[in-house]
Amino acid sequence: MGRPGTRTRRRPGLVLTVLALCGTVVAMQQTAMVPLLGDLPRLLHTTPDDASWMVTAALLAGAVATPIVSRLADVHGKRLLMTTSLAIMVAGSVIGAFADTLVLGIVARALQGAGLAVIPVGIAAMRDELPPERVPLGVALMSATLAVGAGAGLPLSGFVVSHLDWHAVFWVTGGAGALMLVAVPAVLNPPASVTRSAFDLPGALLLSAGLTALLLALTKGGAWGWTSPATVGCAVGGVLALLAFVPLELRSRSPLVNLRVARRRPVLLVNLASVLLGFAMYANMLVTTQLLQLPPATGFGLGLGTAEAGLWLAPSSLMFGIMAPVAAGLIRRIGAEATLLAGAAVMAGAYVARIAFSHALWQIVGGSVLVAAGTSLTFAAMPTLIIRAVPVTETSSANGLNTLLRSVGTFSSSAATTALTATGLHLVGAAWLPSFSGLSTVFAIAAGSAAVAGAIAVVLRATRQPEPGGTVPDLVLRPVPAGGGASAAARGPRRR
Incomplete structure (x- = not known):
C-alpha cells in the first residue's frame, strides 16, 4: 500500500481511465432501480409509494455521505476514502442481491448510494495524480461521470431485468464495484502526508x-x-x-465544512451556480423522459416503454463523455469562467428552443443532447474554479460541498417538476396526465436558472484579480495555500 510521502509516478492515461470508470459505476446507483419501480411493489409486497424509497434512499445517502467522506479524504487521504466508499457500495450490492423485503432493500440501496461520495474525491485526486496540463481533462471526465453513469444505469438495468431475475442488477453493480475496489488502490498514491485532525x-x-x-x-x-x-x-x-x-x-x-473558505467570493459564487445548474441539468432528464413515455393521446408524448426511452436518453449521457476533452481544451484556451459562461448559454438557448420544438423524436433527443453538451462544459468548469480558489488541504471537502449543492439543485428540480406538472394536468381518456404547458414551464425555469449561472460566470471573470502587468493567473492551477491569495495559486501568467 505504500507509506505517506512515498509517491510513484503513474501513467496519466491509466489514472484517468480507472477514476472515470469508478465515477461511472457509482453514479449508476442513481438510476439502477428506476426501470423496476413499476414491479417493485409486487416483488417486495409493498405499496408504490413505499417502493419509491428504493430510489430515494440511494439519493439521500449520497447527499449525506458526500460532505463527510470528502472531509475525511482531506484528512486521511483520497485513496483510503475512495476504497472505503467503494467497499460500502459493494456491501450494499451484496445485501441487495439477497434482499426479499423492503427494509433490506432500502438498507442495500442506502449503502450503494453512499458510494456517490467517490466522485468529488476523485475530482480532487486528479489534481494530485496528473501532470498539470492533464488536470483539466481529468476534472472534466470525472465531473461527466455523474451524468454518464446515471444515463447508463437506465438501459443497463432495463436490459438485465428483461433477461434475468431482478436481483441480478445488484450482482452487476456489485461486480463492477468490486473491480474498481481492486483498481483504485493500484493507481492512486498514498497521501504525501497524513494530517492528524479530530473529526x-x-x-x-x-x-x-x-x-x-x-x-x-x-x-x-x-x-x-x-x-x-x-x-x-x-x-x-x-x-x-x-x-x-x-x-x-x-x-x-476542525470543521466538517470550512465555512470561512466557502464564503470566499469565488467559492460562494461557484456554489450558487452549482445549485442553479444542478436544477437545469436534472430538468432535462425528467422532462425528456416524460416526453418520450407519455402516450400519444396527449398530443406530444411518444408512448415509448422504459427500456426504449432509456436507449434514447443514452445519447445525452454519451455527450458528457464526448464533451469532456472539448471542455478541457476550452478551459485551457479561454478560461474556466468563459467555459462556464459558454456552457450556461448553450443550456439556456437549448431550453428556450425546446419550448417550441419538442414534439418529434429527433427534436426531443436533439434538444436533450444540446442541453447535455452545455451542462458538460459547466460541470467541467466548476470544479476547476473551486480547485483554484481553495487551500490544498480543502480540495476534497470544497468539491464535496460543491457536489452536494449540485444535488440540492437536482432535488429541487424534481420537486419543482412534480409540482408544476401536477398543476397542469388534463384528462386523457380515463387518466389525468401532464400538459405540455406544465412541461414547457419547467423548460422556461431551467433556461432562467442557466442564464443566471451564466451571469455568475461574468461576475467571476470581472472580479478575477489580475497579476501585475495585466496578466491573469494561468488556468492550470494549484489550489491556493491557506491564507494565500489568488495570485499565489498561479503556476504562471497568461495574457488577457
Missing part, C-alpha cells in the same frame, strides 16, 4: 439531520402533500438544523 462528529450529525429532513421534504412533498404536516415539519426542521450548523462550524477547530 467533527457534532457537525456531521447536525448536517446529516438537516440535509435528510430538507431533502425528504423536496423528494416526498409531492406524495405527502406540499402543505402536509410531514412535509412542512421536515422542511422547517431541516432549515433549523442547517442554521444551527453554521455557528457550530465557525467555532470548530
Whole structure:
C-alpha cells in the first residue's frame, strides 16, 4: 500500500481511465432501480409509494455521505476514502442481491448510494495524480461521470431485468464495484502526508439531520402533500438544523465544512451556480423522459416503454463523455469562467428552443443532447474554479460541498417538476396526465436558472484579480495555500 510521502509516478492515461470508470459505476446507483419501480411493489409486497424509497434512499445517502467522506479524504487521504466508499457500495450490492423485503432493500440501496461520495474525491485526486496540463481533462471526465453513469444505469438495468431475475442488477453493480475496489488502490498514491485532525462528529450529525429532513421534504412533498404536516415539519426542521450548523462550524477547530473558505467570493459564487445548474441539468432528464413515455393521446408524448426511452436518453449521457476533452481544451484556451459562461448559454438557448420544438423524436433527443453538451462544459468548469480558489488541504471537502449543492439543485428540480406538472394536468381518456404547458414551464425555469449561472460566470471573470502587468493567473492551477491569495495559486501568467 505504500507509506505517506512515498509517491510513484503513474501513467496519466491509466489514472484517468480507472477514476472515470469508478465515477461511472457509482453514479449508476442513481438510476439502477428506476426501470423496476413499476414491479417493485409486487416483488417486495409493498405499496408504490413505499417502493419509491428504493430510489430515494440511494439519493439521500449520497447527499449525506458526500460532505463527510470528502472531509475525511482531506484528512486521511483520497485513496483510503475512495476504497472505503467503494467497499460500502459493494456491501450494499451484496445485501441487495439477497434482499426479499423492503427494509433490506432500502438498507442495500442506502449503502450503494453512499458510494456517490467517490466522485468529488476523485475530482480532487486528479489534481494530485496528473501532470498539470492533464488536470483539466481529468476534472472534466470525472465531473461527466455523474451524468454518464446515471444515463447508463437506465438501459443497463432495463436490459438485465428483461433477461434475468431482478436481483441480478445488484450482482452487476456489485461486480463492477468490486473491480474498481481492486483498481483504485493500484493507481492512486498514498497521501504525501497524513494530517492528524479530530473529526467533527457534532457537525456531521447536525448536517446529516438537516440535509435528510430538507431533502425528504423536496423528494416526498409531492406524495405527502406540499402543505402536509410531514412535509412542512421536515422542511422547517431541516432549515433549523442547517442554521444551527453554521455557528457550530465557525467555532470548530476542525470543521466538517470550512465555512470561512466557502464564503470566499469565488467559492460562494461557484456554489450558487452549482445549485442553479444542478436544477437545469436534472430538468432535462425528467422532462425528456416524460416526453418520450407519455402516450400519444396527449398530443406530444411518444408512448415509448422504459427500456426504449432509456436507449434514447443514452445519447445525452454519451455527450458528457464526448464533451469532456472539448471542455478541457476550452478551459485551457479561454478560461474556466468563459467555459462556464459558454456552457450556461448553450443550456439556456437549448431550453428556450425546446419550448417550441419538442414534439418529434429527433427534436426531443436533439434538444436533450444540446442541453447535455452545455451542462458538460459547466460541470467541467466548476470544479476547476473551486480547485483554484481553495487551500490544498480543502480540495476534497470544497468539491464535496460543491457536489452536494449540485444535488440540492437536482432535488429541487424534481420537486419543482412534480409540482408544476401536477398543476397542469388534463384528462386523457380515463387518466389525468401532464400538459405540455406544465412541461414547457419547467423548460422556461431551467433556461432562467442557466442564464443566471451564466451571469455568475461574468461576475467571476470581472472580479478575477489580475497579476501585475495585466496578466491573469494561468488556468492550470494549484489550489491556493491557506491564507494565500489568488495570485499565489498561479503556476504562471497568461495574457488577457
